[in-house]
Structures are given as C-alpha cells and as structure tokens.
Amino acid sequence: MSAKNWPNWLPLRQDLAPLSPYGAPQVPAEATLNTNENPYAPSPALAKAIADRTHQVALNLNRYPDRDAILLRKGLASFINNLSKTTFEVDQVWAANGSNEIIQSLFMAFGDRPALGFTPSYSMHPLIAKVIGVNWNDGGRRTDFSLDLSKAKSEISTIKPALTFITTPNNPTGTTVTLDEISELADVAAKVNGLLVVDEAYAEFSNLPSAVTLIAKYPNLVVIRTMSKAFAFAGARLGYLIADPEVVAAMFLVRLPYHLSSLTQAAAEVALEFQSELLGTVSSLIDSRKIVVSELEKLGLQVIPSQANFILFTGFSQEPAQLWRQLLDRGVLIRDVGLLAHLRMTIGNEAENQKFIAALQDILNGESQ
Ligand SMILES: *Cc1c(COP(=O)(O)O)cnc(C)c1O
Numbered sequence: 001m002s003a004k005n006w007p008n009w010l011p012l013r014q015d016l017a018p019l020s021p022y023g024a025p026q027v028p029a030e031a032t033l034n035t036n037e038n039p040y041a042p043s044p045a046l047a048k049a050i051a052d053r054t055h056q057v058a059l060n061l062n063r064y065p066d067r068d069a070i071l072l073r074k075g076l077a078s079f080i081n082n083l084s085k086t087t088f089e090v091d092q093v094w095a096a097n098g099s100n101e102i103i104q105s106l107f108m109a110f111g112d113r114p115a116l117g118f119t120p121s122y123s124m125h126p127l128i129a130k131v132i133g134v135n136w137n138d139g140g141r142r143t144d145f146s147l148d149l150s151k152a153k154s155e156i157s158t159i160k161p162a163l164t165f166i167t168t169p170n171n172p173t174g175t176t177v178t179l180d181e182i183s184e185l186a187d188v189a190a191k192v193n194g195l196l197v198v199d200e201a202y203a204e205f206s207n208l209p210s211a212v213t214l215i216a217k218y219p220n221l222v223v224i225r226t227m228s229k230a231f232a233f234a235g236a237r238l239g240y241l242i243a244d245p246e247v248v249a250a251m252f253l254v255r256l257p258y259h260l261s262s263l264t265q266a267a268a269e270v271a272l273e274f275q276s277e278l279l280g281t282v283s284s285l286i287d288s289r290k291i292v293v294s295e296l297e298k299l300g301l302q303v304i305p306s307q308a309n310f311i312l313f314t315g316f317s318q319e320p321a322q323l324w325r326q327l328l329d330r331g332v333l334i335r336d337v338g339l340l341a342h343l344r345m346t347i348g349n350e351a352e353n354q355k356f357i358a359a360l361q362d363i364l365n366g367e368s369q
Helices: 044-058 070-084 098-109 124-132 149-159 179-191 245-254 262-273 275-298 320-329 350-368
Strands: 093-096 115-118 136-139 163-167 195-199 221-226 239-242 310-314 343-346
Touching (some): 044 275, 070 093, 070 262, 093 098, 093 245, 098 124, 098 195, 098 221, 098 239, 098 245, 115 124, 115 149, 136 149, 149 179, 262 275, 275 310, 275 350
Parallel strands (some): 115 136, 115 163, 195 221
C-alpha cells in the first residue's frame, strides 16, 4: 500500500503523512487463514457463561469499570503462575485492549530514547513506535531468519534503546529465541538502562519455556501475552504484560482512565475460568501444522521451521502477490507479509487446511503442465 496524498487543509502531523494504516485485507473467503486467529469458536457453554456474566455487568453500566482491573489481573497472574510455575502478584501484571495497546503504552512510557527490533518481525512494533513518535531502529536477522545474537547484542550496546523487542515465536517467521539468548540480551539491555520486551503472542504453541521465568532475575525483562491467538479470544481484545512492579507502575501513568470496559473485564474473567477449553485446541493445531508442513514439502516447497500456529513458506516461482491472488481466487485467504519470495499461512481447521493444500496443488500442477 503506498502512502496517501493528504489535503493541505488537514493539519496532520508531518511524521504521520508517509505512514500507511495497518491493513490485513478483510475480504470474505471460504478459508480465512491470514491473521493467525484460532479457527475454533467458543463452545455454546462458554458463550452462555459470557452472556450471563455480561448481563450482570450490564445492570451496572451507569458506573465506570474498576479502573485497575484487579480481579482480572489477579486471574491473569494465577493463569501464568499455573502455566510457568511462577509466583507473580497482581502488581506484576498489566492488562489492556489487546497486546497492541500494551505495546503502545510501553512506547508512551519509555519512548524518549530509541527502540530496536529485529526484522522481519511483527510489523506493528515499528508502526506503533512511529505513531507515538519514537525513533525506531531495524536490526536485521540472518537470511534463514534466525537471530544473530552477537550482532543483536552489539546493536543494543551502540543504539542504547530504551526498548528492545524480541518476538518468540517470531511473527511472520515462526522461529524462536532460547531462554539463554534472552538472558544474554537482557543483560546487555540492562547495561544501557534498557528494557527487553519479549512478545510471546504465540508462546502456547511453542515447546520452549516462557521468558516469564526469567523476570525474577532480570527486572528489565517485560513479557507480553495475549488472549488473541492460542486462547481463541481475539474478538474480545485482551492483552497483558508480566513484569517487575516498577514497569507496571509506569503503565498507570500512561493508561487512559477506565481503559478496559467492564464488559471486556467480565468476558476475560469468564474466559480464564474456561481456560482448559480455550487452550484445548492448541495440541491439535500443532498436529495440523505438522501435516500442512509435510504436504507443502511434498509439493516441493520449503517451510521455515515454525513453533507457532502459522507457517512461512517459499520455493514457488511466481511473485508472492500473484500466488496470494491465485489462492484467493480459489477461496483461500492467506497473508502476503511483504517478504521477497515468501507467503504466510495460518493453520486453520482441517477442512480449511485441506482446501489450502488442494488449491496450492491445483495452482502448482497447472504450472508444470
Ligand atoms: C497478533 C499479535 C499481537 C497482537 O495481539 P492483540 O493482543 O490481538 O493486540 C501481538 N504481537 C504479535 C507478535 C502478534 O502476532
């Protein structure tokens, strides 16, 4: 998408004019495999429980919500403590409308020095930085998309960022960074008084332990999680961070009053009560990922090793935009992430995955004839 021509009468900030809005195309398709959502909808029992709880809340909607979302943050703390055998308290958890709002708050609180990330990675990190007016630096990756640890460490030392972003499993590549590597990066970041932000949007799909286990040792480590992906709750908009209490205290400075509506808080509290149902699809999505990977390899394509609920693949002869369009013509919507020769596909339900494979087969075989 190229930048828009803004009219002269509009006093838009000059630094915003060249930007394009975030825009995964929202087009109807039979298989929607483009935004890394969980394909499995909540059960009728969960939908009913949310309706019952929000009905109670609705009777009080003349009142502002709990500004500090104490009940929800306690619930999130015990959720993480159960998963990772940690002992976080409510003052180490912050919640907001999606992890995107968490990321925005981090830039607002810690944005008077540069930020650094390692691309290709989550495109919203630099975009939110620019919107907030933070100086963003692109550190690179190796050509196989793995993180070059020594290069990353030296970039932290020279740029001295207030915020360094690591996404693991990384979006759009699915590749991971180990806890040992995260420890080394947190050490270097601490030397320049910087925070290391680990975006774990896909952590539940990975077999690596969460970086939350390192926070006790590295107070400058911030872990971001979301209910949008494995937790199958994207529509509710709930993201959170786990960090040292001082980081959470800074979030109070930049949050808007009553930022999390009572309805959102209630829905998320119910979702936590149904956590085993909501996370119950993770292992079958991982199995499906393995099947899709082997089917793609049979078609002569290469897949970057992924620990997430999506795969990045290459080895096709057409331009990514062309293959993307050919798939859409066959009812399958995946994602052109703007990377040379690569496309990203979210693992869907079995029927959607089959449809994707069949469409690819059709396109690639059609060419070789
Ligand atoms: C999807 C995604 C998010 C955004 O999640 P929300 O909680 O829905 O705002 C954050 N980080 C990464 C890396 C993602 O892929």
